[in-house]
Amino acid sequence: MLILGVTLSYPGLCPAEDDLRGRPLYEVKDRPPAPDFRLEDTEGDFHRLSDYRGKVVILNFWATWCPPCRAEMPSMQRAWKHLKARGIEMLAVNVGEDEDIIFTFTADYPADYPLLLDREGQIIKEWPVLGLPTTFVIDRDGRIAYRAVGGRDWEDPLVVEPLLKLAK
Amino acid sequence: MEIAILDLTRACAMGASLFAASAVASPDTGTRENTGLKYWQWDEGGISVLIEQRLPDQTRAFFLARGFTSEAANVIGDGCVFKMDVRNPAATGSVIEYDLTQWQVIVDDEREPMMLKDQWDEKWRAMDLPSPPRIAFRWALLPIRQKLNPGDYNWGMSAFGFPAGARFDLEFTWLQNGERRSGTFRDLECAPDVESLETREAEL
Numbered sequence: 001m002l003i004l005g006v007t008l009s010y011p012g013l014c015p016a017e018d019d020l021r022g023r024p025l026y027e028v029k030d031r032p033p034a035p036d037f038r039l040e041d042t043e044g045d046f047h048r049l050s051d052y053r054g055k056v057v058i059l060n061f062w063a064t065w066c067p068p069c070r071a072e073m074p075s076m077q078r079a080w081k082h083l084k085a086r087g088i089e090m091l092a093v094n095v096g097e098d099e100d101i102i103f104t105f106t107a108d109y110p111a112d113y114p115l116l117l118d119r120e121g122q123i124i125k126e127w128p129v130l131g132l133p134t135t136f137v138i139d140r141d142g143r144i145a146y147r148a149v150g151g152r153d154w155e156d157p158l159v160v161e162p163l164l165k166l167a168k
Numbered sequence: 169m170e171i172a173i174l175d176l177t178r179a180c181a182m183g184a185s186l187f188a189a190s191a192v193a194s195p196d197t198g199t200r201e202n203t204g205l206k207y208w209q210w211d212e213g214g215i216s217v218l219i220e221q222r223l224p225d226q227t228r229a230f231f232l233a234r235g236f237t238s239e240a241a242n243v244i245g246d247g248c249v250f251k252m253d254v255r256n257p258a259a260t261g262s263v264i265e266y267d268l269t270q271w272q273v274i275v276d277d278e279r280e281p282m283m284l285k286d287q288w289d290e291k292w293r294a295m296d297l298p299s300p301p302r303i304a305f306r307w308a309l310l311p312i313r314q315k316l317n318p319g320d321y322n323w324g325m326s327a328f329g330f331p332a333g334a335r336f337d338l339e340f341t342w343l344q345n346g347e348r349r350s351g352t353f354r355d356l357e358c359a360p361d362v363e364s365l366e367t368r369e370a371e372l
Contacts, residue, residue, distance in 0.1 A: 022259065022319065023319030023320075024318065024319050026317040026318075026319075026320065063304070063307060065230070065233075065234065065304070065308065066307075066323075067323065068321075068323055095303065095307055096300055096303035096304050096307065097300075097304075098300075119300070120299060120300075120303070121299075121303040121306075121307070130311035130312075130313070130314050130322070131307075131310070131311040131314065131322040131323070131324060132307055147317075148319075148320070149314070149316060149317070149320040149321070149322060150255075150319075150320050150321035150322055150323070152319075
């Protein structure tokens with residue numbers, strides 16, 4: 001337990017939420033179509049991305065061992081409560097881990113939005129993702145509108161305003 | 169330690185002397201107070217690069233928890249693993265790109281490319297490591313190449329394959345708005361293993 005405490009407080013290894021502020025979303029040129037997928041979530045339900053057509057979707061690729069992923073998750077959870085009421089969905093695709101690991105993880109990092117399982121890392125290969133976390137914002141027509149490489153503060157106006165504009 | 173930054177493209181275009189086109193930066197380098205591990209930090213030319221030691225045991229434990237066998241965990245634990253963090257610190261405008269296949273490791277004036285994911289994956293395949301730990305390994309390493317827009321950053325490990333305590337230089341390049349830049353981290357040191365730490369403690 002002591003070792004875990006030291007590891008989590010290791011400077012630079014675990015970015016604080018403060019470190020995520022002031023980082024905007026990057027607008028993706030020409031809005032390419034979002035690759036479709038069908039994935040099971042930690043509750044055993046299946047989600048097909050194309051079923052969300054008509055809504056703005058925040059699609060986050062992450063892993064429990066990834067420090068910037070952990071840093072941004074609390075703000076994602078807080079933001080999602082507000083954004084959901086504005087017609088914005090949030091899906092988080094875990095890469096290469098199983099339900100047991102994620103279940104344990106969510107005791108410390110609660111997430112009410114769907115946590116999807118890409119157990120073999122097959123879906124992530126279809127997306128332009130080079131590192132974790134990477135997040136895409138998909139517009140109501142199923143096209144990739146924004147991208148964020150690295151963690152973000154999902155309550156930062158720099159991030160929220162483009163989302164709300166997209167959902168109008 | 170000194171790190172020289174050189175804007176090669178501009179130097180060639182202007183026909184300027186090497187001296188006139190270069191600037192010398194003083195990077196932040198030191199030892200983390202709470203861990204005793206060394207770090208090297210570069211903040212010039214529109215890019216921020218942090219290289220920080222990881223203890224072999226820290227790396228072994230991380231990969232054992234991701235399904236590595238003891239044998240494979242020892243291989244990577246003994247592989248001179250650093251944490252690397254590459255950032256675009258700009259608020260707007262500047263775009264940076266890096267490509268690890270262009271980075272050069274320098275030992276005794278001999279240059280060689282960095283060991284990257286595919287070379288390590290060959291080792292894991294030869295050791296019959298199953299898919300989940302190999303997936304975790306691939307995603308835990310710093311991406312080989314990346315374009316970083318303002319505010320973007322990426323984090324990951326890099327494993328150089330040297331023994332604990334080994335020293336080397338790392339020449340790195342990146343593009344800032346399409347313009348090639350380079351710098352050198354001098355005298356990077358692989359973290360010591362537990363035995364040498366115990367010896368050091370005993371000496372103290």
